[in-house]
Amino acid sequence: MQIIYAIIALGLIGLVFGILLSLAAKVFAVKVDPRVDKVKDSLPGANCGACGYAGCSQFAEAVVRGEVNPSGCIPGGTETAKALAAELGIDFAETEPLVATVFCIGDNEKAADRFIYEGVKNCAVAGRFYGGFKACTYGCLGLGDCARACPFEAIEIGPHGLPVVDQEACTGCGLCVNACPRDLIKTLPRRSNQGHLVLCSSHDRGKSVSKVCSVGCIACRACVKICPQEAIEMDDKLAVIDIDKCDDCGKCVPVCPPVTIYPRTAIPKKLADIEHPAAAASEDGS
Amino acid sequence: MAEHNPYVDDLSRGIIRENPVFRLLLGMCPVLGVTAYFINGLGMGLATTAVVIASNVVIASLKNYIPAQxxxxxFIVVIATFVTIVEMVLQAFQPALYEALGVFVPLIVVNCVILGRAEAFASKKPVLRSLVDGVGVGIGFTLALGILALVREIAGQGTIMGPDPESAILLFGEGFEPMGLFGQPPGAFIALGLLLGFANMLFKKLNI
Amino acid sequence: MAKFSFRGGVHPVYSKEITSTLAIVKMPLPQKVVVPMQQHIGAPCELLADVEKIEKGTEVKAGQKLGDNKGFVSAPVHAPISGTVVDIGPYNHPLGMKINAVTIESDGHDEWDENIKPAGSLEDLSADDIRKIVREAGIVGLGGATFPAHVKLSPPEDKPIDVVIINGAECEPYLTADHRVMLEKTEEIVFGLKAMMKALGASEGIIGIEDNKPDAHKQVESMVAEEENIRVCTLPTKYPQGAEKMLIYVTTGRVVPAGALPMEVGIVNHNVGTAVAITQAIREGKPLVERVLTVTGSGVAKPANVQARLGTLASEVLDFCGGISESTLKVVVGGPMMGLAQPSADIPVIKGTSGILALTDEDVYLAESSPCIRCAKCVSVCPMNLMPTSIAQASEHGDYRRAEKLYALDCFECGCCSYICPSKIPLVQWIRIGKNEIMKRKNK
Amino acid sequence: MERLLSIIFIYILVENFVLQRFFGICPFLGVSRKMETAVGMSMAVIFVMSMATLVTWLLYTFVLIPLNLEYLQIVTFILVIASLVQLVETTLRKISPTLYQGLGIFLPLITTNCAIMAVALLAVREEFAFIEAVVFGIAASIGFSLALVIMAGIRERLELADVPEVLKGSAVTLITAGILSLAFQGFRGMLTL
Amino acid sequence: MVINGKLIVSSSPHIRSVESVQSVMVDVLIALFPAALMAVLLFGYRALLTMVIAIAVAMLAEAIWRRKSDIFSDGSAAVTGLLLALALPAAVPWWLVVVGSASAIIIGKQVFGGIGYNIFNPALVGRAILVVSWGGHMAGDIWPSPQPFAFGYDAAVVTGATVLAAPEKAVTFSLPEMFIGNIPGCLGETSALALLIGGFWLVYKGHIDYRIPGGFIGTVFILGVLFGGGFYANIFMTGLFHVVAGGVMIGAIYMATDFVTTPVTPAGRLIFGIGCGLITMLIRLWGILPEGVTFAILLMNAVTPIIDNFTIPQRFGGVKKSA
Structure with missing residues (x-):
């Protein structure tokens, strides 16, 4: 008898609530973005709140709105993250992996200061102070706005006062690009890390550049003339290499008087390669 | 790593990479609630392990028959059933432990770890892999409970294998005055917080 | 009025004794002046290139108009000396950027423009006449804010003004220029005040002087003894006594609503220097081409109160005062609390330059900032009753919405919070960043 | 009456559900990041917790006990709570979208909140009378909310703090909760039932 | 004119007060000196030993955690150590002081990121941990009686009951005696006089806001008058008893006023003080613990962020209740 009671009781409870629920679902139906439902279906549905959202559906909405990374679901783990990524997949798959690159090598020794800045350690703020304490108004101030903006802790200010990108940790999200008040960071396609770059962003005239920085592009056009691929162009007194055209012949490197051009492989890949381009140049690229 | 052997991966994931307590911070209520003594922590861990394994297996085998809606x-019914069974078993064979764990035994049913594994893993993967996954997660959970309980018991009571005076071993002799804090609720939070910090440090050092 | 005070404020080391007893010295004509096209708040002046043919090589006379703007909130600039225009182009400006400026090389004759002549007696002038004279003379608030004076003299009709306050508080440490002006040009201040009262139809004039200048107080008091509707008000010495809202509160008991201008409560206030400039404009027809400024700080060999032509380079002024020592750490234009530190002394004196300070480590306290210990000293010294530490923190973490909720926009950057902070946090700088961001969002 | 007041006092301060009894730790850690969410969650918990105690108590007393089915406690309770929450959610969503935005979105999160399950189980175990059980549910939920809101306030401040890297997030939150629990120890022994 | 070297450019203001975190902390240490002195006079060398150990361990723990060799640093660790010592009974074993001092610094302060970021008063965290861990040593009925001017006496030997454990017996001590501090109790809490002297120094230096001690002591007094047990003939005497007995004075003047863990707004500080008083009396009168100051302040520390958010002061010229 006990067993029968148990079955009946449970069955009844289930039935009552089942009916109630399905009725409620019909009567109180509300339209929801179908994508949200799809994402929700891929979630564990534990509503545990570990993601910081109020529940799975809130998290799903946030994922669809792009506010949060699909890997935010902790109980679901990697499996769910993959499933979610597949659900929203298209945008992820198409993007090429990028890596952030800093276009300034005027470190503490190579680029002069105009005055001593005291105050909030923040590039955007310091840069507003009389055009920044660096004599070069284009150069990196090294106060680390980019490092603070990086959610992956992939950027750190090195011993010479320039940011170093940890190329393994960098996801190419581009937050540092927006954070840099001087627009010194660009995200480049990772690919085979090939191509040469002019690591300077100064559009000043050559004379004024050489006054303030020993490694700034002086717009001498020597590299433009020598490049067999015609990959280098002048953009308002700054040489710019198109890495799509560059074939890494390296002819531009020796002709650059201030030594501003480096192969991408020479850019330090993490803070441990402390020395900036010149010393790391011998490292092979992979 | 994943290519080597899916079973190894399934097993190790729950223990280290996605340890429910140290990495995912799930199912924290029993972790804090029953870890005043090592025995209790271990018992709770094993009980949870039993439920997660059983529910994983059952759900994995039934997955094709359960309508998605x-x-x-x-899942909840399956889990609740196993929790009830575990509760009855404990009550029958380990009454002291059952008393000590109290309401936390039935509360296994709302442990997010179990439902999480059911939904994220067991409902999509084959039975055997689900079993291995359950074992991994269970070990991971038990490990965390055990470590925390050990720390708390040694610091808070000066014993191991308490609270039963027969089995309890006084570690530092009679004169030792244990730090009562760790036997009490505030100590549970603080000990787990510090342990978590250590775990984070360790994981960072080992780069996992 | 009773000597009650406003809430908050600080008592910094005033260091005014260095120059307070030194009579104003007239600086010799500079060899060269640089006249920036913007020396006031509002629309920058445009060079009068078309009409007057001001260009490289033009001969100009002192007092000749160089630039103007048709906008209402603006004030023309004039040539401070006679000579030749040698350069037109961006030049360092005390505000920190490069601004279009006219460089004039002196001919050494100091010939004045022939149009400069007295405007007649005050009785003969209408309120409109006075406003026009003030505008044409390019007079702006000489206390440092450089708000065009004629704008303040033209309140909208629905805001009648009954009180004009002359600000003689000079609460900024180190500065004594206003103090000396009150002692040496007392009569001109009173005349200027009367002119302003006439322009505004105000019935009462108040001259507020901090009680650390008893001699100035006595001097002005004796001068207005005869005047029925003008009185001198003694102010307790406390920074920022000279901030207009504090000054109005202490002298009249009126509270200017947050975010509003003094005219809201029927008050206009002006600096003593502005009053003198207005007097000169009416009596002699002279536009604003020179001002009194204090040159001091322990880095200056011979501190002084100097009357200098506008456009004189700070470096020249400093040289006139014996040059600055090698231990100078900061060159500040304005007072030490609100003035601007300069990267070099190669900047011209402009209308708002109330002082040039060369500070050494005797004056400047250099320390790395440490985390906020929430001592709330900034909260208790804030004259606006704000929570500087919370605003700064919000701003530091990019939470500008919160900064706005905490009334960041009401901060007038007096610097009390940063001054008092034991952790040496650049609170004002953070708040300023917050204000900028909030305004940026608002303008979007 | 006195007993009811004691229950309220005890389960808010003395036997605080989160800080002394360790129920509802997951949402306590998860939802205490922002004050706004914490307050919303609190409201929802208070609502559902009192409802759940009410329903489960009735069900247990009038269905399970007469049928000698006490061992189905866990299964029924979890089912009832889950359905209840679902029901409230769907209803609220339609009837009052504003209330739903403020409160309803937290409802699913409550299903697996062990505090709710615990309150239902404890009400039965402590052998509370009907009114006592409901008051107990309300008091326990207020205690939960109190801890949650205090924690949210603290965490908003910790957000600005320079917490050591390895302790960031949950570790420091747990330690804070520990000290908070320590502070609540002051109420220990105050009033007993 | 040539300017040698480069000029410093910074945001205004360019002059700063000479006050620093360190100077503030030194002022607090000075303010605590009378109380410390009284402790040594009353409880002998054990008091001195406890204070030395507590301060040394606190400074050491902080220096080790921060990996800095500057032991004194900003002085905050020394303040924490001394405050903790003053809140301990005279006869506590040395290892208890070590554990308390170290946990005060590490769990109470450094895990939150160090000075300025801690949520709870570190000294009180240390003390609360000790109370919960070794209640027998910390809050038992048996307290060392003071032996004025007997430096060499061993506090552990002579004992008496704390006034709060059995208030009915308190009448054996006269209020003036309690005011001077010649009663059993924690090292620094017994002498209201010495604490007040230090308090006035802190108010004079502008380091503490009268609102917190005012609200705290005032609330304790009023509640003491109303519900204090009335074991004195005069109910106002009972109120006074509650103020001078136990840790209210040291708590109100030195611990509840700790900058970091209390509200920054004036109104918030008053609320904070009153809240401390309320909870203290709640625990004293109805709790099983004889004393509630420690827990009261810790609880109020916890709600400080909330108080701060609800007591944003009205700006100058602002309209009341503006949108």
């Missing part, structure tokens, strides 16, 4: 309630 009502899968969550179904």
């Amino acid at each position: 009502v899968r969550i309630p179904c």
